[in-house]
Amino acid sequence: MRHIISVLMENEAGALSRVAGLFSARGYNIESLTVAPTEDATLSRMTIVTYGSNDVVEQITKQLNKLVDVVKVQDLTDGSHIERELMLVKVRATGELREEMKRLADIFRGRIIDVTDKAYTIELTGTGSKLDAFLEALDPAAILETVRTGASGIGRGERMLKI
Amino acid sequence: MAEMELTGAEIVIRCLHAEGVEYVFGYPGGAVLNIYDEIYKQEGFKHILARHEQAAVHAADAYARATGRVGVALVTSGPGATNAVTGIATAYMDSIPMVVITGQVPTPAIGQDAFQEVDTVGITRPCVKHNFLVKDVKELALTIKKAFYIAATGRPGPVVVDIPKDVTQHTCAFEYPDSVSMRSYNPTYKGHAGQIKRAVQMLLEAKRPVIYVGGGAVLGNASAQLIDFARELGYPVTSTLMGLGAYPAPDPLFLGMLGMHGTYEANMAMQHCDVLLAVGARFDDRVIGNPKHFAREARRIIHIDVDPSSISKRVKVDVPIVGDVAQVLDEFGRLIKGGAERPEEAALKAWWAQIELWRAQDCLKYDRGAAAIKPQYVVEKLYEVTGGEAFVTSDVGQHQMWAAQYYQFNKPRRWINSGGLGTMGVGLPYAMGVQFAHPEAMVACITGEGSIQMNIQELSTCKENRLPIKIILLNNGYLGMVRQWQEFFYEERYAESYVASLPDFVKLAQAYGHEGLTIEKPEDVEPALRRAFGEWKDKLVFLNFITDPRENVYPMIPAGKGLSEMILV
Ligand SMILES: Cc1ncc(C[n+]2csc(CCOP(=O)(O)OP(=O)(O)O)c2C)c(N)n1
Numbered sequence: 001m002r003h004i005i006s007v008l009m010e011n012e013a014g015a016l017s018r019v020a021g022l023f024s025a026r027g028y029n030i031e032s033l034t035v036a037p038t039e040d041a042t043l044s045r046m047t048i049v050t051y052g053s054n055d056v057v058e059q060i061t062k063q064l065n066k067l068v069d070v071v072k073v074q075d076l077t078d079g080s081h082i083e084r085e086l087m088l089v090k091v092r093a094t095g096e097l098r099e100e101m102k103r104l105a106d107i108f109r110g111r112i113i114d115v116t117d118k119a120y121t122i123e124l125t126g127t128g129s130k131l132d133a134f135l136e137a138l139d140p141a142a143i144l145e146t147v148r149t150g151a152s153g154i155g156r157g158e159r160m161l162k163i
Numbered sequence: 164m165a166e167m168e169l170t171g172a173e174i175v176i177r178c179l180h181a182e183g184v185e186y187v188f189g190y191p192g193g194a195v196l197n198i199y200d201e202i203y204k205q206e207g208f209k210h211i212l213a214r215h216e217q218a219a220v221h222a223a224d225a226y227a228r229a230t231g232r233v234g235v236a237l238v239t240s241g242p243g244a245t246n247a248v249t250g251i252a253t254a255y256m257d258s259i260p261m262v263v264i265t266g267q268v269p270t271p272a273i274g275q276d277a278f279q280e281v282d283t284v285g286i287t288r289p290c291v292k293h294n295f296l297v298k299d300v301k302e303l304a305l306t307i308k309k310a311f312y313i314a315a316t317g318r319p320g321p322v323v324v325d326i327p328k329d330v331t332q333h334t335c336a337f338e339y340p341d342s343v344s345m346r347s348y349n350p351t352y353k354g355h356a357g358q359i360k361r362a363v364q365m366l367l368e369a370k371r372p373v374i375y376v377g378g379g380a381v382l383g384n385a386s387a388q389l390i391d392f393a394r395e396l397g398y399p400v401t402s403t404l405m406g407l408g409a410y411p412a413p414d415p416l417f418l419g420m421l422g423m424h425g426t427y428e429a430n431m432a433m434q435h436c437d438v439l440l441a442v443g444a445r446f447d448d449r450v451i452g453n454p455k456h457f458a459r460e461a462r463r464i465i466h467i468d469v470d471p472s473s474i475s476k477r478v479k480v481d482v483p484i485v486g487d488v489a490q491v492l493d494e495f496g497r498l499i500k501g502g503a504e505r506p507e508e509a510a511l512k513a514w515w516a517q518i519e520l521w522r523a524q525d526c527l528k529y530d531r532g533a534a535a536i537k538p539q540y541v542v543e544k545l546y547e548v549t550g551g552e553a554f555v556t557s558d559v560g561q562h563q564m565w566a567a568q569y570y571q572f573n574k575p576r577r578w579i580n581s582g583g584l585g586t587m588g589v590g591l592p593y594a595m596g597v598q599f600a601h602p603e604a605m606v607a608c609i610t611g612e613g614s615i616q617m618n619i620q621e622l623s624t625c626k627e628n629r630l631p632i633k634i635i636l637l638n639n640g641y642l643g644m645v646r647q648w649q650e651f652f653y654e655e656r657y658a659e660s661y662v663a664s665l666p667d668f669v670k671l672a673q674a675y676g677h678e679g680l681t682i683e684k685p686e687d688v689e690p691a692l693r694r695a696f697g698e699w700k701d702k703l704v705f706l707n708f709i710t711d712p713r714e715n716v717y718p719m720i721p722a723g724k725g726l727s728e729m730i731l732v
Contacts, residue, residue: 010347013296014284025289055475062472068293068313071347163346 002031003057004076004083004153006161007046010069011037015044018067028052028060032085032150043071043163047083047152074161076153083153086123087131088113089138090145093120097142108134119144127151171300171331172197175264178307180207181339184235186226186599187211188219192239193279194266197331211599211628214620216243218592220250220263221618224321225589225596227259228579229554231384233314234261234596240268241279244325245286249586251321252290256583257405258382260319262310269329270298283325292320300333308343317350318470319382350469354486354494362440362465362482363498369438370510371517372398375421378405378582379443379468379488385409386575388492389442395499396506398440399518401429403450405582406443408572413551418518419527422450423720424564427526427729430718432518434460434726441466443488446477447583448722454478456725467491526718526731527568535711536685538562538637541692542569545607545635548692553605554597556580558590558614561643564716566609588617594632595624605696607633612665613642622675625703633695634705636668639712647715651730672705679705 009015016035023030031049038045050060057075064073076083093101093115105112105122108130114121124134128151135146155161169177175198179187188211191199202210213219216238223234234254238247244265254261268277284296293313295306303326310322366372374393380386386409393400393416400410401421410417419426421433433439433451439462444450451457454477464480466473467488474483484491529539542565545553555570556579557563563580572578579597581589594608615636625632637643645660672679678699682691688708695704717732 014288017285018288021288055479059472059476066470066472068345068348 001051001054001057002077003050003052004081004151005048005050005057005061005064006074006076006153007048007064007070008038008072008161008163009044009046009067010071011042011044012069015069016046018069019046019048019064022063022067026059026063028056034150034152045161047150049151071163072161074155076155079159080156081153081159082156083127083151084125085128085131085151086125086149087134088147089122089124089135089143091120091122091138092118092142092144094118101142104134104137108137110134167336168334169337170197170334171303171326172201174300174303174337175307175326175331176201176205176207177337178304178339179235180205182233182311184208186223187235187237188213188223188226188596189237190216190219190239190243192243192266194240194243194268194328195237195264195331197328198237198264198266210237211595212624213592214623215618216246217250217588218595218618218621218624220247220261221253221589221592222596222599223261223263224250224254224259225556225579225593226600227254227261228593229576229597229600231576232260233311234259236261236263238263238265239279240266240283241281244281244283248286248290251287251323253581253584253586253589254321255290255292257378257581258319259321260314261321262307262314263321263323265323265325267296267325267327270327271329273327283323287323290321291323292318294323294325296325296327297330298327300330301335303330304337304339305343308340309345312343313348317348318473351471351485352469352487352490354467354484354491358482358484359491359494360498362484363495365438365463365465365482366396366440366495367499367504367506369506371435371437371514372396372506373432373436373439374398374400375433375439375441375444376400376402376406376409377442377444378403380406380409381575383443383469383488384575385442385489385492388489388496392492392496392499395496397511399432399515401425401432403444403582404567404580407567407578408575411573412571413573418522420567423452423722424568424716424718427524427718427731428518428521430720430726430729431521435517437462439464441468441480442492443468445473448477451478452720452725452728453723456728459725524731528732529714533685533711536682536688536708538565538639538708538710538714539569540685541635541637541688541708541710542566542609544689544692545609546570548689548696549605549607553577553607554579554601556590556593556597556606556608558610558617559585559587559644560611560614561639561647561714561716562609562611562614562637565637587614590614591618591621591625591632591634594634595621595628595630598630598632599628605633606631607635609635609637611643612636612638612640612668613662619671622672622677622703626676629701630703631701632703634672634703636705636707637710638665638668638707639710639714640665641712644716650715651719652721668705668707672703677703677705679707681707681709683709
């Protein structure tokens, strides 16, 4: 099963490598990992997307909690939550492709944020599957370059990860 | 009055004084010279110069195992730190509280591939409870405070504090905090009341109960509570290698060690019980073998552990209780004594009758009439001669298992060995750490001729400090445990397990200034031991017992098999 785990941790040097090291040492999967400081600069918040049986994910949460720098851990997939990912796609935009690319970006509520005479860069946010769907809608030959952030997640409504 | 500024090196010393440190085990080098200069000027603790950083860390680890206090080691950057890694990993696997201070190249040189630079924090990360790189002298005191706090609390473990050389030169005002609290680190000690009630009820209803004790009972100082609780109910007790001594081995309720080389009765009871109480134990592969085979039997499991991640890691448990083992067992005792309910007598009697049948197998029997010295006999005699009162360290191999099986530990913290990492070479440095902790105690190091050579240089440290350790070498001429596996599982192809060209251990001991004796006949075993602990009481004595090279450790459960697939003698 796919799980999204949120980790609130001390914004200390080396904290990220402790988490990454834990996953590799214990053989856990990481599909994506995003991290940045929170509104409180002493804390970082990480979103980890992982796959595993319930037993494995239970161990992952326990092992994360055991890290001395980790303040709180929440498996977002235990309740209602929202996830978003940002993608930048550079596409070929010459001739009639120019119009088609703009139309496709509009349909997916993407924004063209860089324009040259040969290419557009489109910014798109959404769930991972929406981003996948956009890429599938494009002619593979038109895709020049892509970059994705990996998912960031947050609980809905009253569900919060705070200290 | 303006506070006096101290250098980082002075601060390190002041912190160690404030922590009440008695011994620092270490080895100097460039990056820690400022600290050593301050050690020279102080008298608060004694520095013990080992002959190898690995041994310094093992000695600090053993000091912690024998006392329950935090062990302290100090090494230089680069090779000092890498030599220390085996010692750190050994302590980590057995959850030993330890602070290891490592020197580092000056901060501006970090990342430049400077002379004697390694990424110590990176190298040690997977084998420490936590580690720190101190980049600013102003953070030094608080960091050391945190290091001791983290090492000693919750599930204990080693903490590394890496200090760049320039930080030991920089100055700042010194203040050592009385206490420290960390929002990200709050171990749980008090067990959940509802879970404790459920557990007690389950235990009282048990028909075939077993108490399975691990190293956590020793580390958590839960021996008294454990004895009280087990005797109140009259339930059988078994222990892992690391838990030995938490429950007195000579007691009739004790079934001996369980696991790969555990007794028949202990493993059969584990396999056939209906309620299992695990106390500070982690169901590891050397204990329960294959978890699939173990889980097959219907039984309910109660697990007390201070580390939530140890619970339901390898085996699903029914009643998890996260907390301090001593506190939780105390609570168990209170509830049981406070209530009227007692276990069903007939069922318990029948269970004990079954256990006695298993016990009657006498699985630890061996040939007592043999012409060669049997290693088991040496350990039995050691137990007799020391009246069961010695601290016993061991290395790793067959001798370790015989020590565990035949020396009946009746107190906790008396059996000092590397269970988790299984590090050959710990025996002698462990004996040093124990002897420093308990100068008057009898300390015996049971070892093999392979293992003892992995830290033999420490005979020099022992001489310098006049440590009256008794080395009990069970010399079978082989890397015995390897030989045993090759005999059983590799059709007797003894690849590289015969150790040729052994030194003359007696002359070797004498060269370092100690006494030595080679013993070749069974009838000479006891007199040699009596001499070592009598006439040579105050000396280090190296007893080289030439033992039967073909002897194997029984019983044995082959790796990956279930508890009932035991090979008996
Ligand atoms: C540092 C290290 N290297 C290798 C091993 C693998 N190993 C386990 S037991 C053993 C043999 C030990 O031989 P010896 O010390 O002579 O003891 P014996 O088994 O003969 O009693 C070996 C090589 C180990 N545990 N530790």
